Amino acid sequence: MSGRHGHGDDHHDADGHHGGGWAGVRRSFSHVLSHLNPFGHSHDAADSVDDALASNEEGIRALKISLVALVVTALLQAVVVAFSGSVALLADTIHNFGDALTALPLWVAFALAKRPANRAYTYGYGRAEDLAGVAIVGLILFSACVAGYQSVTKLINGSEVSNVGWVAAAGVVGFLGNELVAQFRIRVGKKIGSAALVADGQHARTDGFTSLAVVAGALGVAFGYPILDPLVGLGITVAILFIVKDSASSMWRRMMDAVEPEVVDSIEEVAAGVPGVEGVGVVRARWVGHRIHSEVEIGVLGGVSASEIARIRERLSAEARRAVPKLERLVVEAVPCG
Numbered sequence: 011m012s013g014r015h016g017h018g019d020d021h022h023d024a025d026g027h028h029g030g031g032w033a034g035v036r037r038s039f040s041h042v043l044s045h046l047n048p049f050g051h052s053h054d055a056a057d058s059v060d061d062a063l064a065s066n067e068e069g070i071r072a073l074k075i076s077l078v079a080l081v082v083t084a085l086l087q088a089v090v091v092a093f094s095g096s097v098a099l100l101a102d103t104i105h106n107f108g109d110a111l112t113a114l115p116l117w118v119a120f121a122l123a124k125r126p127a128n129r130a131y132t133y134g135y136g137r138a139e140d141l142a143g144v145a146i147v148g149l150i151l152f153s154a155c156v157a158g159y160q161s162v163t164k165l166i167n168g169s170e171v172s173n174v175g176w177v178a179a180a181g182v183v184g185f186l187g188n189e190l191v192a193q194f195r196i197r198v199g200k201k202i203g204s205a206a207l208v209a210d211g212q213h214a215r216t217d218g219f220t221s222l223a224v225v226a227g228a229l230g231v232a233f234g235y236p237i238l239d240p241l242v243g244l245g246i247t248v249a250i251l252f253i254v255k256d257s258a259s260s261m262w263r264r265m266m267d268a269v270e271p272e273v274v275d276s277i278e279e280v281a282a283g284v285p286g287v288e289g290v291g292v293v294r295a296r297w298v299g300h301r302i303h304s305e306v307e308i309g310v311l312g313g314v315s316a317s318e319i320a321r322i323r324e325r326l327s328a329e330a331r332r333a334v335p336k337l338e339r340l341v342v343e344a345v346p347c348g
Contacts, residue, residue: 065202065300069120072198072207073113076191080110080214083187090180094173097164098227098242101157102184102220105250108153109188109217112210115142115149119206123299136299143206143261147254150213154250161243178228184221188214203336204300209260216253220246267296273304276333277340281306284329286314286322288347301338304330309347319344 084106091100119142127134195211198204223242230238274293281290291307308326310319323342331337 065204066120066124068198069202069204069207069300070117072195073117073120076195076214077110077113077117079187079191079194080106080113083184084110086183087180090173090176094177094180096177096224096228096231096239097160098224098239098246099177099180100160101243101246102181102217102224104156104160105153105217105220105246106184106188108149109210109214112146112149112213115145116206116210118142119299133298133303136297136301139204139206139299140261140264143209143257143264146206146210147257147261150250150257151254154247154254157243157250158247161240161247164240164243165237174228174232177231178225181221181224181228184224185218188218188221192218202300205260205264205297206300209257213253213257216249220249223249264297269295269297269302273302273334277304277306277330277337280329280333281308281326284308284322284326286310286318287326291345298338300336302334302336303339304334304337305341305343306330307343307345310344312346 084103087099087103087106090096091103116139119138122135122138125135192211192213192215195214196208197211199207199209199211223246227239227242230236230242273295277293277295278290281287281293287308288311289309291309293304293306295302295304297303306326308322310322314322323344326342327340330340
């Protein structure tokens with residue numbers, strides 16, 4: 011199929027359910043829905059807004075808990091830094107504080123995403139999550155610069171580390187704190203479909219391994235090689251820079267409306283399998299926050315009635331939502347053919 015035909019009645023918005031498992035999360039949004047103006051008037055549309063609000067609220071709750079956990083972890087490490095002088099531990103502590111701060115822009119983004127669409131922001135405020143991702147990349151880069159500066163300074167001027175056992179213990183605390191936060195963020199991020207929250211959880215997991223590097227530096231000092239402490243600090247800085255590279259690449263894809271190819275494949279397969287669909291044309295999809303908006307062009311026989319086309323659209327929409335749980339909107343364009 012090729013070309014795009016008249017729009018008008020050939021468009022259909024399918025705002026619907028996003029898979030099961032949300033019953034326990036939807037408990038507090040009925041009063042909010044009364045103030046919203048969702049797309050369409052069907053129960054599916056209301057459920058779609060309900061799911062989106064619930065996922066945003068759960069994302070905010072995850073950020074609150076992980077923020078507190080990382081701040082407590084970093085504060086414990088900072089106490090050890092104060093009386094040990096370990097630059098490797100200082101670099102890791104700074105990074106953990108920076109990682110905790112990455113929760114703030116995401117928090118703001120999730121809060122904005124709860125606002126309904128309006129005549130100015132017709133797609134809502136889901137894009138705020140992508141902008142928060144850009145801010146997160148900037149914060150991670152800043153933490154790398156600070157850690158690198160401190161490490162180079164100690165390498166030039168010398169480094170004296172005391173209380174090596176406490177430094178190693180603080181490194182272990184950093185690893186455990188980051189790993190717990192990573193598991194929590196990744197689990198919630200996958201549940202609500204937030205790539206930014208999943209990426210932030212993977213970032214925390216990487217931080218946990220850099221904390222283990224602090225333990226290695228402390229052991230080097232214990233065996234009479236104090237230069238290992240600033241060298242480990244530099245190694246952590248390099249690791250952070252690699253995180254910056256990967257995170258920036260991920261955010262570039264999101265800002266350019268990239269989507270996982272399997273999403274497009276799933277919608278194409280579903281459309282091709284619906285009775286009455288003679289062909290599948292262009293399929294477009296993009297993430298808006300942690301929800302997917304998509305368009306699909308299908309071919310139908312010229313003599314098919316309007317009611318039959320409506321039935322095809324309804325079935326396609328229902329099947330697509332089952333195949334792609336995070337699909338929030340599907341616009342179906344029916345094009346006469348053959």
